[in-house]
Amino acid sequence: MKIESYPDTSSSIEHLTRMGWNAHFQARAESLAGDGASPARVVGVSKNSFRLGDGQSEWLASLAGRLKHEADGARPVTGDWVMARDSLISGVLERQNVLSRGASGARGSQNARPRHEQVIAANLDAVFIVCGLDRDYNPRRLERYLTLVYNCGLNPVIVLTKADLHDDPTLFVGEVEELALGVPIHLVSAADDDGLVALAPYLSPGRTVTMVGSSGAGKSTLVNRLFGRAVQLTGAISNHVGKGKHTTTSRDLIVMPQGGMLIDNPGIREIAFWEVDSGVESVFPEIEKLALGCRFADCSHINEPGCRVLEAVASGELAEGRLENYRKMKREMEYLAQRQHKSAERVEKERWKDVALQVKALKKRR
Template identity: 40%
Template sequence: MNQLVTIHTEDLLDRYGWSAHWESCMASAAAGSSIALEPARVVAQFTNRYRIMTASGECAAEVSGKFQFQAAARSEFPAVGDWVAVQTLPGEQRAVIHGVLPRRSAMIRRAAGSVPEEQVIGSNIDTLFIVNALNGDYNVSKIERYLVAAWESGATPVVLLTKADLCEDTGRRVAEVEASAPGVPVHAVSAVTGEGHESLSPYLLQGRTIAVTGSSGVGKSTLLNWLAGGDVQRTQGIREDDARGRHTTTHRELFPLPGGVIMMDTPGMRELQLWDSDGGWQEAFSDIEEIASSCRFRDCKHVAEQGCAVKAALRSGALDDRRYESYKKTGRELAHQARKEQAVSKRQQKSADKRIEARTSYDKHKLEMD
């Protein structure tokens, strides 16, 4: 029997992006369930514990034992931004997560460790603010890596160059990034002077979810506080000797801001390890891919082949050497990652086949004995 709780447009859920789309997904998830389920959004994550927002308020949550057993990969577990089907526990500020509603977008990176595994940084993101500071942290190649992940995620990327008050030539920096981010809006902003605040208004729409990502110390939490008009996230300074930031944000979290937009702050990443991002790589380097389409040979490696349009563009100066090197380096990394994933997948399949073979042999032997 379907025991789906009747869903109204609750104010609390609305503040976190509830819509007719999610109502439809929730109805499908709860159909036929013997458990009374209701919708919630994951607003914070601490290892295997979660904080969720339900129609009646915020509470702690964990996944059910069945969910843990059935999950085939780490990426199937709830992530910040997910809408989930939960069972609230009567008389307690706790709930059990029984399912994750289908994600509309997900930013993924390679998880730390020797075994290749994907980690969901955030889900159901509409716009991704890629933040890079106009100080010693400024690095176009780093921005390109984030763009690869952004395009692969399904979210719309926007580059924010923060701490514009520390840069004497923001126009040149903006132009550099625009040349390396075809079709991506680029804005120079400063929380100190207020520069660029109005340019962000078109993104701050009611019900939209914006994730803020970048290295430590680029001003992500400061940006969040600036847009919120108050201190919603703690900030720290940077080390003056190398412009590296201290980790202030230690977990991912959603913050509803005035006007109805939902912001997601994420911990700073020293380096973004890409995961299965071939489509995002092609999109992030669409200018080079377009030039490559004119190469004489379809399988051109852009090394020494005759009729290589990419090499011709490099010789004429139409293509920047640094950008081409970034294109090659990222492509090699993704190819290497794909080979590692395939090797692990083969080992896992071989191990599973051995277990099945052993079980089949045991059952056959037992049948013969009987």
């Protein structure tokens, strides 16, 4: 069932390329192409259905029976490439990357340990960390988002929006530059289009960008402004309608007039980590460098003598809040790494148990 189609004369591969199709997916699709299925990109997800697009039309589809039983992490997300025949998805193509976070069972509790992975979006060229220059502005939260994005091996771009609320919004840029070394920072306003042209290069044809940020940061307003008309619900209305309650699948991945694609996300309430990588080290390079000067190699920079990091805090060279945030995220990474190590050990044990059983069976047969 097509819900939308656009008349066009170019070939289907050209349309797919515009949606981000490339050699990586082409190679994977060939092995799955069998039963007349063809590639499409997931542009929206709801509980039981997926909105697919191939650059020519959009339609709703559901998962083939055997895919329904796959682990949660394998369920298609917005940005995924799938093989589909009519309204049935028969396979998900290996992702090039994903933005994912940890999700705890208990909703809302800030310090709950993450229990499973929640994939936010797949196959991305950049992540816009959107922060409103109102009460949403929070340097420590920006550091957390940066760590999350780096841990997933993705490219962060900071978008400071609602610049129109301040006489001199560049003060914020100065502060953010110090905490986000080497990260592109863009000051924009969706109220008067200020700075928006600078975002166009991220949205060149075939490229996909996802946005993250709190609810109310100004993400959907930004989509609408960049698009040139209202394609996403904003403000009070969007909160009221509430994504989860929607019965029809709404579109999250939007093909923009600039040629690229922008994924709007509902606000993330809790930024929990899942992937363990060197995100913390990338976000806090100056602390890592200072730590080399500590007397003890395993210094925790809390109260050790000869701690170079604490010296830097005392002299005003390093902000205490930044150090605290660094330590907190380090601890979270250690916890995750330990647990993943443990579950790897368990897998290994299970494997040996299997081998032992097989050996036993062999012996019996003799």
